[in-house]
Amino acid sequence: MRLRDIPITAWIGIAGIVLAFIFAIFAPWLAPHGESEIVAGVWEPMGNTYLLGTDNLGRDLLSRVIYGARTTLFVALAATIISFSLGILLSFTAAVSRGIIDTVFSRFNDLMMSIPTLIFALVVLAVLPQNLLILILVMAVLDSTRVYRLGRAVALDVAVMEFVEAAKLRGEGRLWIIFREILPNTLSPLLAEFGLRFAFSILFLSTLSFLGLGIQPPAADWGGMVKDNKDGIIFGIPAALVPGGAIAALAICVNLVVDWLLKRTSSLKGGRGDA
Amino acid sequence: MPELLSIRNLKIEATSYPPGEPPKRVTIVDGVSLDLEKGKVLGLIGESGAGKSTIGLSALAYGRGGAEITGGEVLLDGQNILAMGKGGIRKVRGARVCYVAQSAAAAFNPAHKLGDQVIEASVRHGLMTREKARERALYLFRVLGLPNPEGFGDRFPHQVSGGQLQRAMTAMALCSNPELIVFDEPTTALDVTTQIDVLAAIKHAIEETHTAALYITHDLAVVAQISDDIMVLRHGKTVEYGTARQIIEEPRQDYTRALVNVRQTGKEEAQDQSGTLLKVENITAGYPNGFKVLHDVSLHLPKGQTLAVVGESGSGKSTLARVITGLLPPLSGTVTFDGKPMSAALSGRSRDDLRRIQLIYQMADTAMNPRQTVRDIIGRPLTFYYGLRGAAKTARVKELLEQIEMASGFVDRYPAELSGGQKQRVAIARALAAKPELILCDEPTSALDPLVAEGILKLLMRLQEESQLSYVFITHDIAIVRAIADSVAVMHRGKLVRFGQKRTVLSPPFDDYTDLLLKSVPEMEIGWLERVLATRRMESAGN
Numbered sequence: 121m122r123l124r125d126i127p128i129t130a131w132i133g134i135a136g137i138v139l140a141f142i143f144a145i146f147a148p149w150l151a152p153h154g155e156s157e158i159v160a161g162v163w164e165p166m167g168n169t170y171l172l173g174t175d176n177l178g179r180d181l182l183s184r185v186i187y188g189a190r191t192t193l194f195v196a197l198a199a200t201i202i203s204f205s206l207g208i209l210l211s212f213t214a215a216v217s218r219g220i221i222d223t224v225f226s227r228f229n230d231l232m233m234s235i236p237t238l239i240f241a242l243v244v245l246a247v248l249p250q251n252l253l254i255l256i257l258v259m260a261v262l263d264s265t266r267v268y269r270l271g272r273a274v275a276l277d278v279a280v281m282e283f284v285e286a287a288k289l290r291g292e293g294r295l296w297i298i299f300r301e302i303l304p305n306t307l308s309p310l311l312a313e314f315g316l317r318f319a320f321s322i323l324f325l326s327t328l329s330f331l332g333l334g335i336q337p338p339a340a341d342w343g344g345m346v347k348d349n350k351d352g353i354i355f356g357i358p359a360a361l362v363p364g365g366a367i368a369a370l371a372i373c374v375n376l377v378v379d380w381l382l383k384r385t386s387s388l389k390g391g392r393g394d395a
Numbered sequence: 396m397p398e399l400l401s402i403r404n405l406k407i408e409a410t411s412y413p414p415g416e417p418p419k420r421v422t423i424v425d426g427v428s429l430d431l432e433k434g435k436v437l438g439l440i441g442e443s444g445a446g447k448s449t450i451g452l453s454a455l456a457y458g459r460g461g462a463e464i465t466g467g468e469v470l471l472d473g474q475n476i477l478a479m480g481k482g483g484i485r486k487v488r489g490a491r492v493c494y495v496a497q498s499a500a501a502a503f504n505p506a507h508k509l510g511d512q513v514i515e516a517s518v519r520h521g522l523m524t525r526e527k528a529r530e531r532a533l534y535l536f537r538v539l540g541l542p543n544p545e546g547f548g549d550r551f552p553h554q555v556s557g558g559q560l561q562r563a564m565t566a567m568a569l570c571s572n573p574e575l576i577v578f579d580e581p582t583t584a585l586d587v588t589t590q591i592d593v594l595a596a597i598k599h600a601i602e603e604t605h606t607a608a609l610y611i612t613h614d615l616a617v618v619a620q621i622s623d624d625i626m627v628l629r630h631g632k633t634v635e636y637g638t639a640r641q642i643i644e645e646p647r648q649d650y651t652r653a654l655v656n657v658r659q660t661g662k663e664e665a666q667d668q669s670g671t672l673l674k675v676e677n678i679t680a681g682y683p684n685g686f687k688v689l690h691d692v693s694l695h696l697p698k699g700q701t702l703a704v705v706g707e708s709g710s711g712k713s714t715l716a717r718v719i720t721g722l723l724p725p726l727s728g729t730v731t732f733d734g735k736p737m738s739a740a741l742s743g744r745s746r747d748d749l750r751r752i753q754l755i756y757q758m759a760d761t762a763m764n765p766r767q768t769v770r771d772i773i774g775r776p777l778t779f780y781y782g783l784r785g786a787a788k789t790a791r792v793k794e795l796l797e798q799i800e801m802a803s804g805f806v807d808r809y810p811a812e813l814s815g816g817q818k819q820r821v822a823i824a825r826a827l828a829a830k831p832e833l834i835l836c837d838e839p840t841s842a843l844d845p846l847v848a849e850g851i852l853k854l855l856m857r858l859q860e861e862s863q864l865s866y867v868f869i870t871h872d873i874a875i876v877r878a879i880a881d882s883v884a885v886m887h888r889g890k891l892v893r894f895g896q897k898r899t900v901l902s903p904p905f906d907d908y909t910d911l912l913l914k915s916v917p918e919m920e921i922g923w924l925e926r927v928l929a930t931r932r933m934e935s936a937g938n
Contacts, residue, residue: 304766
């Protein structure tokens with residue numbers, strides 16, 4: 121693949137994601153102030169001293185956005201990746217094996233999906249110790265039920281194709297069939313779903329934070345920052361829009377990259393999908 | 396008499412988007428001219444990609460898949476329909492010119508009753524009232540010989556057979572009393588025994604309604620039965636254009652001669668009956684819902700020979716292949732391979748058992764992973780069974796490509812970058828890579844053009860001579876059986892009707908089914924259809 125084949129939209133997306141990662145990794149050096157350091161009065165306007173103003177407790181907003189990239193990006197991305205790995209593995213296994221394995225997996229998945237996600241998350245997070253790992257895992261497991269649904273549907277379509285039968289006839293194992301025969305042919309819908317799910321993860325994380333079960337204060341996360349500063353909007357203070365804008369920008373960037381990958385996978389020579 | 400349809404210097408182009416290259420213009424049809432009188436049938440024949448469907452659709456001023464008519468004119472009754480504009484064309488389509496598609500099953504809307512769909516165009520065009528249209532549909536159902544014509548219109552597409560659906564589609568085209576019908580391979584997807592009925596029905600209906608027709612097909616024997624004139628096309632150009640009799644009996648061009656003479660060669664059957672490789676005994680197989688597809692089938696195949704299994708779709712011949720491979724464990728009966736009983740289920744067979752029996756599918760497109768290159772496709776069995784990797788694997792892949800008469804430059808191609816014949820060759824190479832003793836061929840040539848198919852058959856025969864391969868060759872084509880088989884099994888509705896040496900099976904006295912099957916295969920001869928139909932009528936009169 122040549123660099124100049126990458127369309128401009130994908131470059132924008134890549135640039136945005138790279139920027140977010142730089143924020144996340146180098147936060148202590150980039151941020152002008154500490155994450156929870158109170159530096160001035162409440163809701164100072166944007167200006168020279170505080171580039172983006174201050175928040176509802178008088179903390180520097182720019183610093184918090186930079187630090188917030190850490191938790192938001194890390195938790196949401198990790199949760200999405202784990203949920204996809206889990207969902208794809210289980211759904212493909214079900215689609216290839218059929219029979220009892222499929223039934224057990226699918227009914228269990230239905231059971232999980234029948235409980236409202238948020239309430240389920242509340243209960244589980246309230247019981248388990250509160251740390252990042254648990255948070256990520258809970259988000260990933262809950263999200264993987266959706267991935268499972270999609271994964272099983274697309275994999276079933278491919279699993280009945282003759283080249284999969286040919287692989288079975290050759291005596292190939294289940295893993296080969298899942299990862300070498302089916303996965304490459306289902307990448308398009310899965311990638312599209314990935315972009316969507318990632319944005320949902322950020323929103324879900326902020327919802328949990330809002331309820332006090334996500335990222336714990338004073339640590340910054342973008343969703344939590346929207347909630348902290350939402351009251352300012354009534355007084356015409358734009359502080360809530362800054363982290364909100366960051367969430368929107370990141371979601372758009374991820375989707376720009378995903379769209380480009382989607383086009384690549386589906387227009388591959390002989391690719392299935394919407395080429 | 397003035398021509399009804401007259402195409403002058405037609406040129407059709409499309410834009411293709413080759414991967415990694417800038418888009419380019421391709422000429423699909425180049426300078427084709429033809430004339431068709433009222434009440435006559437013109438056959439368009441050629442292999443896939445010859446532009447025959449594209450020409451057919453141009454009679455409706457339609458370009459499929461981005462094809463554009465860029466030159467020439469299409470005169471319908473002296474009027475150039477290409478210059479008519481959208482509104483004018485809409486008045487022509489469905490009213491004066493109708494189209495019968497290849498796959499009736501895909502062309503009917505499954506959510507509506509057949510009767511409503513048949514009369515839709517006529518009513519929409521305001522040509523007749525709903526009642527009149529229904530009467531006309533009923534009349535056409537009768538002419539086309541559909542069973543229970545009164546109730547036929549109330550059925551849904553999934554409730555009738557493929558042959559009936561194709562006839563319903565013909566009724567739909569005839570309903571508005573068009574001046575011209577374009578038939579696009581209407582019988583290609585049908586069994587020979589069904590094809591003959593549909594052919595007869597179409598021919599009768601055309602005669603009855605004095606409609607002109609363009610008949611598109613790749614089967615010269617079929618078109619010979621129905622056309623007055625034939626045009627042979629290749630790569631978008633006219634190869635030969637003349638009366639049906641002239642084309643069949645004295646073709647002037649080499650390409651036409653090749654088409655006429657395709658598969659006229661036969662093979663001497665092997666006599667040696669010792670050394671049984673495959674033995675299938677009393678197989679009864681079916682699906683978990685209790686539906687039995689095979690009833691008590693027993694046959695055997697000596698080493699290094701070819702067993703042809705013939706029958707129409709639904710006769711259970713593919714199921715037999717699935718039982719032999721272990722994909723479908725039979726309800727009862729045994730499969731013995733090289734003196735050793737094979738486990739009924741796939742999971743019970745060792746890797747070596749699997750290696751020794753390979754399967755070649757009908758559709759090479761779906762039998763190969765579209766995301767693997769030729770190297771991966773042919774190389775995987777080498778790694779899997781023989782542990783070959785790296786340079787050794789690549790060398791062997793190239794060797795196999797050479798064996799199937801393909802250049803080594805193909806190793807990095809994806810299946811989508813190969814032609815139909817090349818794909819099937821790669822599929823054969825994949826089977827060969829395992830060094831099998833038995834190859835099950837499930838209609839490997841039925842999706843291919845006749846000349847390409849002949850190439851594949853010759854390749855298979857050569858491989859058999861070289862490495863003593865045995866084949867179970869599943870087909871519905873008697874001509875193939877004559878060309879390659881040593882022994883023949885005729886299947887009908889899951890039962891083995893006839894089995895034995897080719898000479899015995901294909902010579903009289905016949906049982907009823909084999910007789911029907913043999914008589915239904917179109918022969919490259921003018922007047923064959925009438926003769927067969929006449930014999931049938933006499934027989935039924937005699938009964």
